[in-house]
Every structure is written in C-alpha cells, then in structure tokens.
Amino acid sequence: MYRYTPDEIDRERANHQALKQVSETNRGNIDVKRIGNLGELAFEQFCREFIPVEMWNWKNEFAIRRCNPEMFSSYDFEVFGYEVDVKTSRDVSTFLPERILEADDGDDIVVMAWHRDNEDALILLGWERIETLKSKAETQENFSGDEPEKLDHLAARPMNQLLELGPSTAHMDQRPKNPFTPGDRVRKIEGDGDDAIVIERVPPEKLSYEAVAVAFIPQLDDGPGDWKEIHPAKLASYCDDQNIRTYPYKYSNLELIDP
Numbered sequence: 001m002y003r004y005t006p007d008e009i010d011r012e013r014a015n016h017q018a019l020k021q022v023s024e025t026n027r028g029n030i031d032v033k034r035i036g037n038l039g040e041l042a043f044e045q046f047c048r049e050f051i052p053v054e055m056w057n058w059k060n061e062f063a064i065r066r067c068n069p070e071m072f073s074s075y076d077f078e079v080f081g082y083e084v085d086v087k088t089s090r091d092v093s094t095f096l097p098e099r100i101l102e103a104d105d106g107d108d109i110v111v112m113a114w115h116r117d118n119e120d121a122l123i124l125l126g127w128e129r130i131e132t133l134k135s136k137a138e139t140q141e142n143f144s145g146d147e148p149e150k151l152d153h154l155a156a157r158p159m160n161q162l163l164e165l166g167p168s169t170a171h172m173d174q175r176p177k178n179p180f181t182p183g184d185r186v187r188k189i190e191g192d193g194d195d196a197i198v199i200e201r202v203p204p205e206k207l208s209y210e211a212v213a214v215a216f217i218p219q220l221d222d223g224p225g226d227w228k229e230i231h232p233a234k235l236a237s238y239c240d241d242q243n244i245r246t247y248p249y250k251y252s253n254l255e256l257i258d259p
Helices: 008-025 030-050 061-066 097-103 130-142 159-165 217-221 232-241
Strands: 002-004 056-058 077-079 082-089 109-116 121-129 185-188 196-202 211-216 247-250 254-256
Touching (some): 002 030, 008 030, 008 061, 030 056, 030 077, 030 082, 030 159, 061 232, 109 159, 121 130, 196 232, 211 217
Parallel strands (some): 082 109
Antiparallel strands (some): 077 082, 109 121, 185 196, 196 211
C-alpha cells in the first residue's frame, strides 16, 4: 500500500475542479468529486514513480490541471493497454466486490483509494481485475455461509503487482524535479525581459526537457481580474479561461526573484 499526501496546489486544484464540474453540469456532489480527483492524483503519482510514461495515459489530466469540467470517459487511466478506473471513498465497504460491480463493471481494472479525513490523505489499498471481482462476488453469493460473520474479504492485489502486467522496468521516478511552484516570480537568467509568474509545472513527458509554464506580468496585469488575488493553484485555470498566453521555459534558464 502507499499513502499519498496532497500538497496545497493539488488540494486547491482538486476542489476547484470539483466546484466547476458540479456547478457547470448540475450533476454530482462537490465533496465526492473532490476526493475522487485526489484519488486520481494519487494514482498518477504511482504511475509517474513506477511506470514508463509511454505506457500509461491519464484521461482527466488536462481537466484537473486546468480545473475545467472533464470530458466523459468510462475510465480514468489507460495502463499497459488496460482500462483502469480509480475508486476513491471514505467508506471502506465501497471496495467490497459486489459494491464495486454495482457502481461500474465495464472496465478492466479497478484501483482502490481510501480517503482519510483527519489527514486529507489517501491510501492506495490495491487493485483488482473486474473479472476476478465478478468471480469473487459469484462465489460469495453461492457460498456465503462459509465466510466469517464479521469479516469481509476485500479482494485487492498489492499495488506493485500492477507493474507485472507490463514489461520489466527499473524504479522510474519520473516526477518533475524542477524547483519552482505555481505563483513563484521568476526571471530569465540571461537576457532582458519582463518578470513572469510560474503558472504550472509541465509534466516532463510533454516536452523533451523539464519546464514550467509561465505568464508574463504585463499580460497578467492586462487581464480582466486581479491575478494577485487568485490562488496559485488556480492560475492555470484563470489563464486558460481568459486566453492569457503562457510559455514553457526550462527551469534551469530561470531564477527565482523576490516579489
């Protein structure tokens, strides 16, 4: 199992995307959607740590990073060619085989993420194939009298066994290593130019180098709102909504400056 502790940026993005999703579609519950977003962020970290980037795809990445309503997809990730749905809940009984199948039985694999309120953190409990859950549920229905009265079996394989579905890989650790975070004020190390604000870290697989996306302060000042009052986690959403152009820069070409 793995524990995922979101940072402030992830928490704000998860909440803001949930707010926009529910308010613009008039569907769902903000709190439920928020912890669902955190579950996807937790599994994304697992994939980035252990699985080559060309072998997994996050369907809702753009929506969560930009805090926009997500496009409908029956699953959250594609990993090694399998459709993977991340189920996130505060209630562990949600991960009983029959409960999972009631909610969705059309994917290949389900990943179980347990949200812990006291820490606002998540535990990746494990994963299982949907076909295995169907077999387990059928067995429970036919032989329920043979199971302990007060013990429920959660069918879940260890997270690391998911790696066995693909080719052998070393410890990947593909997390961005750049030192900047959204809201930082930066300047090019060489050359003239306006100061800029870091809008987001660009996942390293998106470019051939590690980078951050920045917006230059004059363009932000010309925007319709007071960008200084916007939480740094929401700047990417703001720039996207207001068509404020952002630019990728190698983090090694930038220096942090005092506000």
